[in-house]
Amino acid sequence: MTTILEVEQLKTRFRTDNGVVSVVDGVDFSIHAGETLGIVGESGCGKSVTSLSIMRLLPPNGKIEGEIRFNGKNILDLTEKEMQSVRGNEIAMIFQEPMTSLNPLHTVGRQIEEAIILHMKLDKAEAKKRAISLLKAVGMPRAEEIYEEFPHQLSGGMRQRVMIAMAMGCNPKLIIADEPTTALDVTIQAQILDLMREVKEKTGTSIMLITHDLGVVAEMCDRVIVMYAGQVVEETDVDTLFENPKHPYTIGLMNSIPELDDEREYLDTIPGTVPLPHQMPKGCRFAPRCSQAMAICHEKPPELLQLNGHKCRCWLYAEEGEQQ
């Protein structure tokens, strides 16, 4: 399997009035061709910043370190101009909020065409043809009419389909989907996930799916990364994650999912909140919230251990890790 994206020691910092804040701190992962990688974590853990770092779309006060190799070349070395020909063309993005991610003053067709005309150098008529066929591909009824319509005439689910059509426009090798279903109704969520899976199967594109919903992960992903406070705390394939989660944080996340035959009166929660980026604990970043924390957890930050292809950043598995 060829690897299309390798992220190595990604560190993203922001200059703020309170000093430099490190939001993503040494993240490593890779995505293979045709694979769906899930990135899970709660709000503020650095998921979205990781994806914006890959697109190099951070606000001007953000600074990226490390290496992001896309098809073998480090995109952090590209000029802004070269980067513009990567965005939309080779890596495309689907945003969380379908209500605000389409320009209210441009017709649906014009927005889909924009990337197509820009990257594929098609003329107007050809671009229109492609835009309409994309609208059909994402399951839009009345594609020709929708082409002429404005975003406010569409429902949330339909707008998200338009976003997916936009992302598919130039047959990108990687689609980054940042919480693509969070803002949608449950029934529409399922449709959109089905559609994304269909797109992936048809075009062979890889998907990086950012979500906080483990249900979505189970449905969609091949491999999963769990992030906590700007770091990867666990990485494994999706089956192992659900059968044998290792990190106490992942286990906590699993326990907070309601189940159909649940007899618990209250759902389990993880006490506390994610530490603020400029007040990170000295040892393990999860230790203050961890029910299994030991003395060492508060003293020394754990490494990301390799346990038979299952990576986990936790002192509980230190011995196991050493044996291997």
Next chain:
Amino acid sequence: MKTVKKFLRNGLGVIGALIILGLIVVAVFANQIAPYDPNAQNYDQVLSAPSSEHLFGTDDLGRDIFSRVVFGARISIEAALISVGIAMLIGVPIGLLSGYYRGFWDEWIVMRSVDAMQAFPFLILALAISAVLGAGFGNAMLAIGIGFAPAFIRITRGQVLTLRNMEYIQAARSVGVKDARILFRHILPNALNPIVIQATLAMASGIIAEASLSYLGLGVQPPTPSWGSMLNQAQTLLSVAPYATIYPGMAIFLVVLGFNLLGDGLQQILDPRVRK
């Protein structure tokens, strides 16, 4: 065609448009409409009250006020369009670039200059600029335009600051759209509404500012009629000949109202979210 129909359904906007249209017609056909030469003095009929002969009466030099109001429309419409045009030409691009690229230039050069300019009362600023440039209509327009520019910089920049963080701007960047295109095709059209409103308001103030500068001898030179200068020259006659101030004053009122109604009406058709 659809847009025109939508606009026609907006009653007040149509009234505003009709007033402005009327103003333009009067300005263009001033020669045909005015019964007298606006500058012809007639010492037999100094300060005569409105009559069938002199519809709006005559001023202290015996000039027909109706004819002067009609010719004044030309000066006023020029003042409104030219001064606001200059202000937008300066203000909008600076506001766009400043808000989009942020950083040192935006924060410390552009915005501090704007603050400094807005710290002066507008008329003092325009007065100072036109004193430096010298008297005359063109220089007065430039002075008013420069004086209005900070308001356009501020309002454009404010719009850009909110819009640049909108997801659809991010989305446009995420498909590789270049900065210039993002600024002019994606951000500017979305920022246009408050700019249009500001422009109509500024046109109204432009008419008044031109009048004030003309009164102070820095704008239109006498005897060229402009509503503001007529108003100011007649103010000493207020108790003797109220009609000498009422008619130019009404003309200003009507046109300012027209610009404001038109601005509101335009907003309703320019913004698809307000469209029904």
